[in-house]
Amino acid sequence: MKAIILNRNLSDKIELVETELPALKENEVRISLVASALNHRDEWSRQGLYPNLRDGVILGSDGAGKVVKIGSKVPGDWLGKEVIINPASNWGGAEHAKSNDFRILGIPDNGTLAEYVQVPYDRLHYKPEHLSWEEAAALPLAGLTAYRAVFVQGGLQAGEKVLITGIGGGVAQFAAQYAVAAGAQVYISSSSAEKIKRAKEIGVLSGFNYKDANWVEEVRATVGGFDLIVDSAMGDTLNNLIDVANPGGRIIFYGATMGNPSGFNARKVYWNQLTIKGSTMGSDGDFLQMVDFVKNKQIVPIIDQIFELKDSVAAFERMKAGQQMGKIVIRIS
Known part of the structure; x- marks a missing residue:
């Protein structure tokens, strides 16, 4: 599959490569991504300003797509569903603050600037029907x-x-x-x-x-x-x-x-x-409430510009320049 990885040995610090995902775990799903979106943490990773950086990791936290494969312990009705991904995990049991094990998709784990991504199925939420693929991909991290x-x-x-x-x-x-x-x-x-x-x-x-x-x-x-x-x-x-x-x-x-x-x-x-x-990203409960609010109020994310995966360097450069009004989206397929 095609993916954008961090490669700090290059002048652009990112690279479009052909790579493979590991075997699917029993509680995971594989999502064929239609669109992803950039966040500042992606550009900060490119600049070497984010902790726990690792060359070769697939960047990207936001994504929307279709579930094309499920692990052995995933309920079968997820197969084929159109979904968005909660990029946060391990918030912990206290609503007032995240745990020390809190993680965000994209760094240090492989993220969504790729044709496919694999995540635990408890990170899935149905794509809001009033949003396009690009709008849905823009929602998760910043919206939460x-x-x-x-x-x-x-x-x-x-x-x-x-x-x-x-x-x-x-x-x-x-x-x-x-x-x-x-x-x-x-x-x-x-x-x-x-x-x-x-x-x-x-x-x-x-x-x-x-x-x-x-x-x-x-x-x-x-x-x-x-x-x-x-x-x-x-x-x-x-x-x-x-x-x-x-x-x-x-x-x-x-x-x-x-x-x-x-x-x-x-x-x-x-x-x-x-x-x-x-304040930071939120808990799983916050994410559920956020999605419900977006659906009830029919909120549509503002899209600044849409780039193809092969043009990701230009997308990152636009974010670096601070030119955007709204979300910068990467169309995957």
Whole structure:
């Protein structure tokens, strides 16, 4: 089968190869993938910035396809089904945090940038009928991460004012769509006027350019403040987020692409009763609730661009450049 593997000996760091999957385990299924999608962890792996890297591993965490073979202990009715894959495993028994054995498909285990993938059948979920193959492939990792950040950790309620920072990436896109669908007043931030314009098309009320030195003052003058802020940057932007949080507000962050903050306005946090909480991908229960929410609200992922498997380097380069608005999808078959 054709697959994209990590190969740090090459200039592109990834390679399209012919390879074979190992024998199917008794609790596994083999899926013929129709589409996959990129996440930042794929590009970070290419850049050598992700832990437990291993040359030769098939990258990719998101995928949608058809079950074409089942192990001896897999219920027979899975054969032939159209499915999406929960890329997270071993969350553990506590809903509040993942276990030390938590894993994500693609690194260190073989992933979905391939014609076939094998996973335990308890990772399978029926493909939402209202989604195309490409849209379904875009959903799992980013959709789950956004769901946990917005609802589980963020506790969003209808009518609240919400800020989603860095619109354009997959998680931020889903977070905005979920918050709009839940009846919140949703605002976003971006350095791109075009991305702000696109976000308004999905129900976002307005956007702020975080490179504008006066954006905090603009928020205060127009919105007042936010009850919930969902962020992936952190770094020295944290104090700006603290400044635009309403008393009793929550700041949820699922990444720290700008690193650790060099300063921290602790007095404003305790005086305004703010909550700052981390979030990751979610539990199996979160995934079930996320899929139900997507189906009930008929949410359709925003697709930035679709590439063929042979053009995966170009897809990775687009993600590296941060040009995307929505998910970058790889069509497999």
